[in-house]
Amino acid sequence: PDIYSSRLVVQEANTDIASLLDWAREKGLSIKSIEEYLPPFDDVFVELVNTEDEGV
Numbered sequence: 001p002d003i004y005s006s007r008l009v010v011q012e013a014n015t016d017i018a019s020l021l022d023w024a025r026e027k028g029l030s031i032k033s034i035e036e037y038l039p040p041f042d043d044v045f046v047e048l049v050n051t052e053d054e055g056v
Helices: 013-026 042-052
Strands: none
Touching: none
C-alpha cells in the first residue's frame, strides 16, 4: 500500500462499498480503486484461535 491507501473493516462489503462511494462523491473525493479483501482461511482461523485464547 502507498501513503494514500486505507483498509476499512465493515460488516457487509456489498452494501458498505456502495455507501462509501456515495459518501466520497458527496464530499468531492476521488477514489482510485476499491475492492473487497477476503483473507486466507488460515489467517481467519489463527485470529479466531487467538481471540478465544484471550477469553474474548
